[in-house]
Structure formats: C-alpha cells, structure tokens
Amino acid sequence: DVQMTQSPSYLAASPGESVSISCKASKSISNYLAWYQQKPGEAYKLLIYSGSTLQSGTPSRFSGSGSGTDFTLTIRSLEPEDFGLYYCQQYYEKPLTFGSGTKLEIK
Amino acid sequence: EVQLQESGPGLVKPSQSLSLTCSVTGYSITSNYWGWIRKFPGNKMEWIGHISYSGSTSYNPSLKSRISITRDTSKNQFFLQLNSVTTEDTATYYCARWRFGVPGVMDAWGQGASVTVSS
Numbered sequence: 170d171v172q173m174t175q176s177p178s179y180l181a182a183s184p185g186e187s188v189s190i191s192c193k194a195s196k197s198i199s200n201y202l203a204w205y206q207q208k209p210g211e212a213y214k215l216l217i218y219s220g221s222t223l224q225s226g227t228p229s230r231f232s233g234s235g236s237g238t239d240f241t242l243t244i245r246s247l248e249p250e251d252f253g254l255y256y257c258q259q260y261y262e263k264p265l266t267f268g269s270g271t272k273l274e275i276k
Numbered sequence: 277e278v279q280l281q282e283s284g285p286g287l288v289k290p291s292q293s294l295s296l297t298c299s300v301t302g303y304s305i306t307s308n309y310w311g312w313i314r315k316f317p318g319n320k321m322e323w324i325g326h327i328s329y330s331g332s333t334s335y336n337p338s339l340k341s342r343i344s345i346t347r348d349t350s351k352n353q354f355f356l357q358l359n360s361v362t363t364e365d366t367a368t369y370y371c372a373r374w375r376f377g378v379p380g381v382m383d384a385w386g387q388g389a390s391v392t393v394s395s
Binding site for chain 1: 337385
C-alpha cells in the first residue's frame with residue numbers, strides 16, 4: 170500500500186496568515202493526489218484534486234502543489250471558516266489511502 | 277444537487293455483522309462510482325471499497341474477506357455489510373460519490389454514521 174505521511178498534525182494560525190500542510194507518499198504517485206476538508210457536523214469537502222486543480226467552489230486562497238512524492242496544501246490569507254480537519258489522499262493505486270490528518274485551528 | 281445519507285445501527289455486538297445503507301438523492305447510482313470510507317477514533321481514515329455504475333465492486337484487500345457492497349437501483353441506495361466485526365471496526369462510516377472523470381476522488385460525501393462495536 171502507498172503510505173501517506175501528513176504533517177503537521179496540528180496547526181494554529183490567525184486570520185490573514187498563510188499556512189501550509191505537507192503530504193509525502195511512500196512511492197511516486199505522479200499527481201494523483203486530492204485534498205479534503207472536514208468540519209464538525211459537516212460532510213467532507215473536496216478541495217483539490219490532481220495535486221493542484223481546484224474543485225468547483227473551492228476559494229482561490231487554497232492552492233495545491235507537488236508531484237511524485239511530495240505535495241503541499243497552502244491556504245493564503247486564512248479566513249475564520251477555514252478551521253477544520255484536512256486530509257490528503259492518493260488515488261494512484263488501490264487501495265486508496267489517506268494521510269493522518271491535520272487539525273487547523275484559527276486563533 | 278446530490279445528497280448522500282448513511283443509516284444503520286449505531287451499536288453492533290462483536291462477531292456480528294454490520295449493515296449500513298447509503299441513500300442517494302439528486303443523482304442516479306447507475307452513473308458513476310460509489311464508495312464507503314471509515315474514520316477511526318483518532319482520525320485515521322480507511323477506504324473500504326466501492327461499487328460501480330454497472331454493479332461491479334472493488335474492495336480493500338485488508339477487508340476483502342469480510343465485506344460486501346451491494347445496491348438497489350430501484351431505491352437509489354447502496355449498502356455495506358461487514359461481517360465478523362470486532363472492537364477494531366468501531367468507526368464513523370461514510371458513503372461517497374467519485375468525481376466523474378477522476379476515479380478515486382470523492383466529490384460528495386454523506387455526514388457519516390457512527391458505529392460502535394461492543395458487547
């Protein structure tokens with residue numbers, strides 16, 4: 170299985186700041202990487218796929234980069250509504266696997 | 277707009293079977309792919325498997341001997357059955373739709389069904 174190592178596990182930042190979340194795959198997955206956001210009581214939301222393609226409805230302050238084994242989700246100019254859990258997921262091969270999650274807290 | 281809703285018992289005894297239903301509105305399950313994913317306490321996530329528009333299935337090898345995903349197209353529902361459960365199957369179970377044209381990416385999710393395995 171492709172192991173996805175996500176860091177940090179916890180992040181706290183103030184509105185207006187920028188943050189980055191890292192996701193590393195145990196083997197090359199090309200750009201077959203997606204990012205999701207989950208807020209308490211809400212359904213998961215797909216943010217980005219193909220490493221850097223924004224899903225319809227994802228604010229432009231979100232961006233994804235990387236290919237191969239190293240990927241980054243960046244959120245510029247944090248908004249209060251950006252709190253939640255963030256996950257990366259590879260879909261290069263089955264079984265689909267996820268990172269361990271990053272909890273983003275807005276100060 | 278597609279909506280997915282999981283339903284099923286919140287408590288299952290060890291060695292019994294866990295059965296969950298995903299009811300889909302706003303989109304036909306005879307199109308696209310539909311999957312199950314679970315999140316364990318502590319936030320680890322695991323892909324369970326999926327069923328295609330034609331009814332073919334694909335399962336996580338770690339669970340393959342214990343799971344079955346089926347569907348009822350007349351009710352626009354698909355189902356998860358997990359046999360011989362243990363306390364390690366305690367998790368929140370989610371159903372989701374794959375994004376069209378991007379196999380393996382899930383663009384619509386249910387809110388999840390919490391399942392506890394305990395005697």
